[in-house]
Amino acid sequence: MITAQDHRAADQLLQRPARPAGPVVDDEAGPQWIDGGARFWFAVGNGSGRRFVLVDPAAGTREPAFDHTRLAAALATATGQPVDPEALPLTAVRPTGGAVEFAALGGYWRCRLDDYTCEPAGFTPPGDPPEVLSPDGKVTVTRRGHDLWARSLSDGRQWALTTDGTPDHPYGTGPADPAGTADASRPHGIGLPHLPPAVVWSPDSTRVLTHRTNERGVRQNRPAGARPTGDGVAAVPSQRHARAGDGTVARAELVVLGVDNGTAVRAHADPLLLPRMSPIATKWAWWAEDSSAVYYLARSRTLSLRRLDPATGEVTTVLSEVGDTPVEPDQGPYEPPIVQVLTDEVLWYSERDGRGHLYRYDLHTGALLGQVTSGPWSVRQILRVDEARRVVYFTASGRVEEDPGRRTVCRAALDGPRFGSGSGFGFSFGFGFGLGSGFGSSSGFGFAELTDDELDHAVTVADGQEYFIDSASTFDTPPVTRVRDWTGRVLVELSA
Numbered sequence: 001m002i003t004a005q006d007h008r009a010a011d012q013l014l015q016r017p018a019r020p021a022g023p024v025v026d027d028e029a030g031p032q033w034i035d036g037g038a039r040f041w042f043a044v045g046n047g048s049g050r051r052f053v054l055v056d057p058a059a060g061t062r063e064p065a066f067d068h069t070r071l072a073a074a075l076a077t078a079t080g081q082p083v084d085p086e087a088l089p090l091t092a093v094r095p096t097g098g099a100v101e102f103a104a105l106g107g108y109w110r111c112r113l114d115d116y117t118c119e120p121a122g123f124t125p126p127g128d129p130p131e132v133l134s135p136d137g138k139v140t141v142t143r144r145g146h147d148l149w150a151r152s153l154s155d156g157r158q159w160a161l162t163t164d165g166t167p168d169h170p171y172g173t174g175p176a177d178p179a180g181t182a183d184a185s186r187p188h189g190i191g192l193p194h195l196p197p198a199v200v201w202s203p204d205s206t207r208v209l210t211h212r213t214n215e216r217g218v219r220q221n222r223p224a225g226a227r228p229t230g231d232g233v234a235a236v237p238s239q240r241h242a243r244a245g246d247g248t249v250a251r252a253e254l255v256v257l258g259v260d261n262g263t264a265v266r267a268h269a270d271p272l273l274l275p276r277m278s279p280i281a282t283k284w285a286w287w288a289e290d291s292s293a294v295y296y297l298a299r300s301r302t303l304s305l306r307r308l309d310p311a312t313g314e315v316t317t318v319l320s321e322v323g324d325t326p327v328e329p330d331q332g333p334y335e336p337p338i339v340q341v342l343t344d345e346v347l348w349y350s351e352r353d354g355r356g357h358l359y360r361y362d363l364h365t366g367a368l369l370g371q372v373t374s375g376p377w378s379v380r381q382i383l384r385v386d387e388a389r390r391v392v393y394f395t396a397s398g399r400v401e402e403d404p405g406r407r408t409v410c411r412a413a414l415d416g417p418r419f420g421s422g423s424g425f426g427f428s429f430g431f432g433f434g435l436g437s438g439f440g441s442s443s444g445f446g447f448a449e450l451t452d453d454e455l456d457h458a459v460t461v462a463d464g465q466e467y468f469i470d471s472a473s474t475f476d477t478p479p480v481t482r483v484r485d486w487t488g489r490v491l492v493e494l495s496a
Contacts, residue, residue, distance in 0.1 A: 037462030049087025172197030
């Protein structure tokens with residue numbers, strides 16, 4: 001029997017702040033990119049607090065981001081409050097040339113690193129309620145009631161992006177928490193007053209992709225164990241979740257909102273099924289790099305990649321796959337799809353040969369061009385595609401005999417192996433597991449393992465950079481985190 005004490009203990013666990021995704025060093029914050037990703041800083045736990053470290057992969061250096069003792073003294077002088085240099089109360093840290101900016105002790109500060117003088121900074125970071133910041137750092141989008149609002153960070157001006165949201169037909173919400181919690185009625189469990197909206201900005205910061213959630217007619221459920229009030233009504237808000245056999249389920253109607261001009265362009269296509277998670281939260285919908293289109297995955301009896309024109313709402317199907325069993329774009333329910341749209345091609349994940357591998361399609365015609373990877377293992381995540389050199393970098397599982405779930409960092413040529421000239425598929429499966437076993441591609445890059453050990457490798461990548469962060473561990477081996485280039489060479493040791 002669940003008691004009140006059990007509920008209190010669970011709430012205490014939920015109220016612990018959520019940690020950022022990505023590799024961690026000494027159980028602390030993952031990398032925070034600066035200078036367009038050319039450098040990054042991270043926080044290292046020291047038992048009582050955190051130390052901040054600045055890394056320059058090109059120079060091969062790892063050093064303190066600043067003098068912690070002098071910064072603590074400067075912040076104490078500016079605020080009149082004691083500050084422990086071994087437990088600096090800093091959040092939203094942003095090194096900016098000869099200074100560092102951060103939120104601390106109820107304010108936002110800029111501390112010059114030449115004389116360690118701290119003074120209030122003019123910028124107020126997004127905060128409460130949760131907001132989604134534009135790529136250019138000028139505007140945020142948040143949820144207000146059942147609609148979406150924008151806020152200018154330069155002058156504080158706020159304006160509505162939508163005005164027709166209703167309780168069962170709201171914008172930017174889903175039947176579950178986009179951050180991954182199981183109960184959308186309890187966002188306080190991860191330290192938030194309410195959930196951030198399910199929106200994704202266009203790279204040029206002019207529009208946002210979101211969806212209007214249609215829950216009209218969907219079954220209402222109340223959490224198990226909800227305490228009734230005096231009139232017998234549960235004190236916890238109900239949630240709409242369809243059950244097996246229900247005729248009505250939640251659906252997501254994709255819409256593109258113009259942030260400056262107030263336009264709303266709705267997709268001319270059937271809404272997406274929304275059984276549990278927002279397609280934006282699961283990254284089943286994303287912008288093209290040049291902001292010219294939205295791509296998204298749709299599934300009924302087939303899995304399809306579709307293109308949405310953000311100016312007209314027209315939707316076209318790029319390619320589709322149907323199988324005897326459900327077709328999945330990834331290896332797990334909470335992993336992003338293993339699909340990437342290139343300049344004129346699509347890298348597409350499929351298990352059609354019994355393993356999870358990459359296939360190459362023509363972006364304009366949907367024609368199958370060839371199989372990119374093959375063998376008794378599966379692709380887990382696309383890390384980088386170098387179209388000029390015609391090579392893709394990815395993690396793969398199934399290459400470590402001791403534990404097939406461990407991930408190995410690999411590369412493969414985009415143009416091989418190729419299909420045979422006759423009817424049917426002419427796949428080649430003769431790939432060895434060692435370095436240098438290859439496809440024989442004209443690019444000069446064959447298949448290779450970039451990490452030649454039997455550890456599990458969690459990788460974080462900064463866009464457009466010539467390096468990646470690799471955190472390698474096993475269940476009983478502590479993580480060793482390094483910066484590597486795309487040949488696998490170690491540039492900087494981060495765990496030292």
